[in-house]
């Protein structure tokens with residue numbers, strides 16, 4: 001498959017990752033780190049009378065967790081981080097346990113949460129991450145629970161659900177060895193690839209929406225950090 005964008009460190013494909021996994025089954029490398037952020041299928045749901053947040057197709061997809069967990073584990077040798085909705089967290093962890101991996105659930109505490117509806121219920125300021133590791137995965141961090149604390153990227157800036165660069169840099173520095181390769185099959189605006197470049201790691205990304213591929217390619221090509 002021809003890459004949509006490529007440079008010395010990163011390669012980006014514009015396609016449906018399910019087709020990519022099926023068509024490249026024989027030659028998918030074993031990635032050192034899978035760092036990905038599939039649609040949570042959460043924020044577009046009916047909001048019980050409260051106003052709706054609309055993040056469009058970037059968030060609305062019923063992800064087949066069992067199938068993806070198997071793909072991520074089969075084609076990696078190190079760690080896997082999957083950002084997910086709170087209701088999806090235990091399902092991801094269960095699937096990785098079935099695959100004989102060690103797991104942890106973690107959170108990112110956003111210091112600037114959206115205040116929409118916050119007069120009616122708790123502000124939505126915690127995001128969940130499922131972590132799983134193969135034996136001997138690279139890990140370079142001070143002793144700590146899986147907890148991140150910091151600001152989110154404003155929604156209007158780039159992509160409706162973009163993650164902040166600092167968050168992915170911290171994960172890559174911790175769990176991808178120097179010279180290793182990070183994989184993100186739900187790449188969005190390319191935060192994983194940009195963070196990998198900043199950390200001097202290689203990365204491969206896949207995104208189904210061409211508008212987001214274009215955004216990522218511009219970002220990576222120009223070295224624009226957002």
Ligand SMILES: C[S@@+](CC[C@H](N)C(=O)[O-])C[C@H]1O[C@@H](n2cnc3c(N)ncnc32)[C@H](O)[C@@H]1O
Pocket residue numbers: 015016017018037038039040057058059061159161162163164185186187188189190191192206207208209212
């Ligand atoms: C939550 S967003 C990722 C945002 C990303 N972390 C960032 O910082 O920009 C999920 C992305 O997955 C993409 N996506 C959904 N289904 C996909 C599929 N089957 N193959 C590839 N990309 C897909 C969506 O278009 C969306 O951009």
